[in-house]
Amino acid sequence: MHKNRFYIDTSVFGGYFDQEFEKWSKIFINDILQGIHIPVLSDVTIREIEKAPKRVNEIFESILKCDVELIEVNEEIEILSNVYIHQKAISEKFKEDALHIACATICKVDALISWNFKHIVNVDRIRKYNSVNLFNNYNLLDIRTPMEVLNGNEEI
DSSP, X not given: OOOEEEEEOHHXXXXXXXXXXXXXXXXXXXXXXXXXXXXXXXXXXXXXXHTSOHHHHHHHHHHHTSSOEEEOOOHXXXXXXXXXXXXXXXXXXXXXXXXXXXXXXXXXXXXXXXXXXXTTSOHHHHHHHHHXXXXXXXXXXXXXXXXXXXXXXXXX
């Protein structure tokens, strides 16, 4: 059985305790804990999680016990994130979000999973990120919410 490799940004862990996103975040994280998907996490996520409340850190720590891929920002990721900014797909103010996009792109994940509708899960921005990706010989990046990647065994 093929397991999807999903890059998970910080918003998914925070969504676990957010009334609006709680249901879908819990189902998604439970799927990860059951080994249905492979979580791909970066040092960007780790830095952001360190600033989060204790309960968010505890959920994150439970994911780290899974079969997880950890990636570190390298020069290629840094350069691509700067191209997103230079091409106005995102502003410099949201450099961490640009790094998430670049990490997911370069690691060729099946999708980036996020609840960040302003800077990541946004049709206009996705088009801009993918335009940059194609122009720079990278693959298209699929960006989804946890709700969109359910394994099909949930009761809704």
